[in-house]
Amino acid sequence: MKVGSPRFKEKTLVALADPNLRQALGQSRKGFVNGRAALVAGVPEFEAMRDQARDVKNHVLANLDHYLERFEASVTAAGGHVHWAADAEDARRIVLDICQRVDAKVVTKGKSMVSEEIGLNEALEEQGYTVVETDLGEYIIQLAHEPPSHIIAPAIHKTKAQVAELFEAAHGGPRKTTVGELVTEARLVLREKYFQADVGITGGNYLVAETGSSIIVTNEGNGDLTQTLARVHIVTSGIERIVPTLDDVALFLRILARSATGQETETYTTLSTGPRRPGDVDGPEEYHVVLVDNGRSKMLGGKFQDMLRCIRCGACMNHCPVYGAVGGHAYGWVYPGPMGAVLTPLFVGLDATRDLPNACTLNGRCQSVCPVRIPLPELLRELRHRQHEQGLRPPGQTRAIGAWRFVAERPRLYQFANRMAARVLKKMGGSAGRIANLPGGAAWSGLRDLPAPQGQTFLELWQARRK
Numbered sequence: 149m150k151v152g153s154p155r156f157k158e159k160t161l162v163a164l165a166d167p168n169l170r171q172a173l174g175q176s177r178k179g180f181v182n183g184r185a186a187l188v189a190g191v192p193e194f195e196a197m198r199d200q201a202r203d204v205k206n207h208v209l210a211n212l213d214h215y216l217e218r219f220e221a222s223v224t225a226a227g228g229h230v231h232w233a234a235d236a237e238d239a240r241r242i243v244l245d246i247c248q249r250v251d252a253k254v255v256t257k258g259k260s261m262v263s264e265e266i267g268l269n270e271a272l273e274e275q276g277y278t279v280v281e282t283d284l285g286e287y288i289i290q291l292a293h294e295p296p297s298h299i300i301a302p303a304i305h306k307t308k309a310q311v312a313e314l315f316e317a318a319h320g321g322p323r324k325t326t327v328g329e330l331v332t333e334a335r336l337v338l339r340e341k342y343f344q345a346d347v348g349i350t351g352g353n354y355l356v357a358e359t360g361s362s363i364i365v366t367n368e369g370n371g372d373l374t375q376t377l378a379r380v381h382i383v384t385s386g387i388e389r390i391v392p393t394l395d396d397v398a399l400f401l402r403i404l405a406r407s408a409t410g411q412e413t414e415t416y417t418t419l420s421t422g423p424r425r426p427g428d429v430d431g432p433e434e435y436h437v438v439l440v441d442n443g444r445s446k447m448l449g450g451k452f453q454d455m456l457r458c459i460r461c462g463a464c465m466n467h468c469p470v471y472g473a474v475g476g477h478a479y480g481w482v483y484p485g486p487m488g489a490v491l492t493p494l495f496v497g498l499d500a501t502r503d504l505p506n507a508c509t510l511n512g513r514c515q516s517v518c519p520v521r522i523p524l525p526e527l528l529r530e531l532r533h534r535q536h537e538q539g540l541r542p543p544g545q546t547r548a549i550g551a552w553r554f555v556a557e558r559p560r561l562y563q564f565a566n567r568m569a570a571r572v573l574k575k576m577g578g579s580a581g582r583i584a585n586l587p588g589g590a591a592w593s594g595l596r597d598l599p600a601p602q603g604q605t606f607l608e609l610w611q612a613r614r615k
């Protein structure tokens with residue numbers, strides 16, 4: 149997938165002017181946020197579970213080599229194959245080799261962010277394979293020739309009317325008008341594809357070291373059909389998705405659905421362990437797991453190791469005001485929102501992603517809902533710091549921060565400047581108490597008014613109240 153992050157600002161302006169995006173994002177995110185809040189409130193041990201999940205992940209990351217080798221041994225014992233991919237090119241080559249060897253024609257795919265990360269669809273299509281996304285959201289964006297805009301709801305940016313238009317163009321009329329009709333139409337089209345598929349590719353929410361199982365969770369059951377009906381099942385997964393035991397999976401399943409979609413549990417949780425055994429009524433003839441590094445091992449042992457705890461629940465983007473305003477496509481790569489603003493610079497480089505770590509108000513909502521307690525604001529600050537060290541910040545911004553620092557290090561001057569600013573801004577706000585054009589802040593006040601202060605600094609108000 150091409151990196152569009154250098155055009156972040158341009159993309160945000162397009163997104164902000166799109167009424168369909170506003171409507172689509174508003175409805176879905178509200179459902180996720182309210183659903184999470186209601187369910188978490190009913191689980192008194194939820195905070196303890198977050199601590200436990202963080203600790204399990206930290207333990208795995210500290211012993212990743214051990215658990216990966218154990219996983220490989222368990223998969224092999226169950227009759228499957230593990231492939232190690234150092235980067236995206238490696239991963240694509242491994243999958244293409246398997247498809248070629250088994251003489252595949254049709255490839256079905258369950259949702260897999262790693263396959264987006266490695267550009268798998270494009271590579272398969274270039275080689276002449278028919279690729280069919282079976283997750284409804286992924287199917288919609290495949291028809292629209294767009295990348296996902298959310299990691300658990302790839303078509304969250306589409307309204308019902310836009311989906312109906314896409315389906316009419318792809319399947320023929322008459323145009324459907326209800327969600328039920330649209331889902332039924334997609335089911336009928338996709339069902340045929342499951343039976344035609346030679347290879348089924350899924351992601352892996354969890355890879356269990358003790359049993360060699362890969363686990364996927366879906367709400368549509370498409371993952372089960374993708375991996376069960378094809379002759380060959382290929383799992384593409386990041387190396388960090390390992391968990392030691394099935395007991396650990398139980399913990400993660402409890403926090404994942406609540407954090408992601410505000411459900412107690414996803415509708416389908418499917419475990420795959422090796423290929424079909426003698427006596428099994430169904431299952432693939434071959435079972436492969438492609439373990440993708442692609443920059444992850446470089447994060448181990450460094451300041452960004454915490455990011456490897458991510459279980460791709462999407463809660464951070466559901467609660468992020470910036471994502472809520474501009475949607476996922478503005479971020480310009482596979483991973484959007486707060487987790488994407490950290491991961492994208494680490495995967496594709498700081499230079500191509502200069503705006504991402506700065507597109508954050510550091511309000512901390514993402515961290516407060518992250519089920520594995522990833523300190524996202526802290527990681528974004530660290531990326532800003534590295535940008536500064538590498539001279540990647542705009543010179544004007546560096547000078548402005550230098551000036552602010554000069555003043556901030558001199559408390560009397562700082563308080564004087566604050567007092568002056570409070571009085572001048574009050575005057576500028578006039579009787580309406582709002583500033584429409586902020587000198588030096590046109591980019592900010594061009595989209596909204598700045599509420600004028602009351603004419604006193606916080607310190608003055610505080611002292612007055614104490615008296």
Ligand code: SF4
Pocket residue numbers: 457458459460461462463464465487514517518519520521522
């Ligand atoms: S960073 Fe945390 S909240 Fe965001 S997707 Fe990952 S696990 Fe979920």
